Amino acid sequence: MAPASSRMRDVFLASVLARMKTDRRLFFLSADFGSPVLDVVARDYPDRFINVGIAEQNLINVATGLALEGFVVVAYAIAPFLSMRCYEQIRVNLGILSQVRPLNVNMVGVGAGLSYDVSGPTHQALEDLSIMRTLPNVEVLSPADGASAGAIAEYCLEHSGPKYVRLDGKPLASLYETGAAVNVEMGFHEWRRGTDVCLVATGYMVHTALKAAQILEAENLSVGVVDMFALSKYKASELSDVLGHYQTVITIEEGFVGKGGLDACLNEALGARGGQRVHALGLPSRYSFRVGDRDEMLRDSGLGEVSIAAKARECLRR
């Protein structure tokens, strides 16, 4: 039974900690970013934990060296810095190198979307899904709650290859009963099946999509909701089957819209089907210096449940 809410990072790191007891190949690197669970990792496994300091480029390079020698590495940092400060290190040493030499490096970034709301644009991750999806050989994973973050942790430690995992910075309500309900290899989970419109969301926006679906249901509209937690490697034909009967699909992401993130992912997946409309919702292509509450900022950009429901109605009227 899942708790009412949890931090993704705590669940993810608890899985890593449990595995460190039994798997001597597991090595944890942090770029001076912590958590209570990580304190235990550092205390109990000092020979397999290094804080590399505020040095994300070196984080990735050291992770690569360890992985080439057979270690399974978790590289942990704040999401925008992990995905952008060291992008070329990721491209060269993980994207390119992993194509010819097996390595298992799991980049775990905390601070999805606007979750570090009051910290401003430097600390918000609105480009990460797009730029990570661009890299061949790098899997992109974006859980929506603690249980799915835990399932993704288990998947990462079991499966070779470089991965980018985008975790929320705030505690979120639980959606999945347990991690067992999350089929990571499938890449998505169908929360609701409808007939009129389907809302496909990732991360925190899955919560908002479910609220929007409730609003629409009260109006006797039949709405589907899909949690897309894998944005580069997913079962495309199964996704296509799930979404195939909807005339309209609306993608919802806490990232810049039309830049290669979830919307592009769905366009790829559904590209072969004629006549289906994909509407993309996300943040406009500009940085915000507004200090304040995440939900308020999302509502401002049309990403609250009321706006999303309105968009769905508008699509259905066409």
Add this chain to the structure above:
Amino acid sequence: MVHPNLSTEKHLLLRKKADWVWTETLRIHARSPETRVASSLSPIEMLVCLYYGGLLAFDPRNPRWEARDRLIISKGHGSICMYPILADLGYFAMSELERVCKLDSFLGGIPDPVIPGYETVNGSLGHGPGVACGMAVALKRKQSRNKVFVMVGDGELDEGAVWEAIMFAGHHRLDNLVMLVDSNAKCMLGHSREIMNVFPLEPKFEAFGWLTMTVDGHDIPAVYAALAECAASGPAQPRVLIANTVKGRGVPSLERDPLCHIRTLGQQEIAELIGGGCGPRV
């Protein structure tokens, strides 16, 4: 200082190999003018001492042999001289040298890890030292006695990621890590001192906790002795060998040209160099 293990015979063998590698590197460049020849001529003696001097553990029949020493050529494009060495040692057929940069050859203008004997992706500068740090930590955790060598150019030291790695290695006292600086003092567009003066190197490395040695990078006895000292057990510090070298060594037109990095030699000049008694012989 001459190392006690470097006999006259061994010295002569290393010199002969270095001369042969120099000639083969020019021959490759004659067939494949896309290769960076000037920066591939400066590190020859260091690589020859490592591979032929008994200072590096390797197995050409098993390039990923667990008990090998790791060598990362971070200044990838300046290592075309590795191709004849690796072919000579049996990593791949000598005939492959005829096909460098040709369609479907695995030997490109910048070496990739599809080449037996290469560990990582090279040529995008500044990555090797950090990856070498990760390998050095890993070997320590695995209780391995093997070393990690990483070759960089002095121009490459402009990259900030290199200094993140230098700081890391010093902090973690990675005494199984040896950085080789091919300090030919030229970047792509001229003299390093004028573009971005990273010199002097010794006090910078020392400040970060490294054991520092400086040699004439073309003086085989000196290079051999310094490499042997780097590889020996000693203080719990990473080691750096700063090899003062000449970019385009043995090719007068390259040696005097600040832009030699991007220069291509003509067929006639190469023929005269190879046949005319020019060369790096000391």
